[in-house]
Amino acid sequence: MLRTRILSALVLAPLALAAIWFGSPWFTLLAALAGAIxxxxxxxxxxDRFGKAGFALSVLAAAAAVLAQIEPAFAFLVLALAVAGGYSLGREQRDWLGLGAFYIILPVIALVWLRNLEGGLETVLWLMLLVWATDTGAYFAGRTIGGPRLAPRISPxxxxxGLIGGMLSAALVGAAVAAFWNLSVIVLVAVSALLAVVAQLGDLGESGVKRHFGVKDSSAIIPGHGGVLDRVDGIMPVAVVVAVVVLVMGGGVLQWH
Incomplete structure (x- = not known):
């Protein structure tokens, strides 16, 4: 399984990094595809099926990514429509579609918006690298050290x-980014470590949803990793938090001196 995970990462990570590097339209298309999936x-x-409601959610998620590139305000209108449409269906399981619309579309908008900012390339690269480092550090620290469970009822x-290993790995990414771009090491290390906690909470949140519905993986589309939701569950909440921080700070990571 580890070998399969590594091989999948070696294929997908360069594609994601290339899309981030070249920006629009490639990153927007990647976000739209990921949102649809x-x-x-x-x-x-x-x-437990993909009906009309699921098709609508996929289409609206992809549309929100494209509109975030053109005019973010329109993307938020799509988000509101998707959330309202999901909750209007009225059945217990279908109500989860409204939550899913918010859970999926808001991070998609945040990522496209962040990449389009001045300094967006560096901000999104840092964001992705710290989440990947968190996942890697948590995986190997958890397997190597073991010890008390973080949330046994949700993710045994x-x-x-693993959490501490993920935080340390993210902090190292923050230190490397700060050194490379001559930013405040203290700020980037602290923020990166805190965002590692956010990433782990995102992972636990998705695990909780799957456990609630008795599902092991969101799909089997990525060998060794499960589905796209399984792969980006940490990225999604981090993207939203970083977008809020950027709004407050008035600029991307290059402005954080």
Whole structure:
């Protein structure tokens, strides 16, 4: 399984990095594709099938990514429409579609918006690298050290050692980014470590949803990793938090001196 995970990462990571590097339209198209697949996966999890509601969620998620490139205000209108449409269906499982619309579309908008900012390339690269480092550090620290479980009722394999390993790995990414771009090491290390916690909470949140519906993986589209939701569950909340921080700070990571 580890070998399969590594091989999949070696294929997908360069594609993601290339899309981030070249920006529009490639990154927008990647976000739209990911949003559409996540809509499909979410519908399969909460309704056990992909019907009209799931198709609508996929289309709206992809549309929000494209509109975030053109005019973010329109993308938020799509988000509101998707959330309202999901909750209007009225059945318990279908109500989860409204939550799914918010959970999927808001991070998609945040990522496209961040990449389009001045300094967006550096900000999104840092964001992705710290989440990937968190996942890697948590995985190996958890397997190597073990110890007390972090949230056994939600995700039995996650440990406190894994969380700390993920935070340390993200902090190292923050230090490297700060050194490379001559930024404040203290700020980047602290923010990166805190965002590692956010990433782990995102992972636990998705695990909780899957456990609630008795699903092991969101899909099997990525060998060794499961589905797109399984792969980006940490990126999604981090993207939203970083977007809020950027709004407050008035600029991307290059402005954080």
């Amino acid at each position: 996540m809509g499909w996966e979410w519908a399969r999890i909460v309704t 394999k996650k440990t406190w050692a």
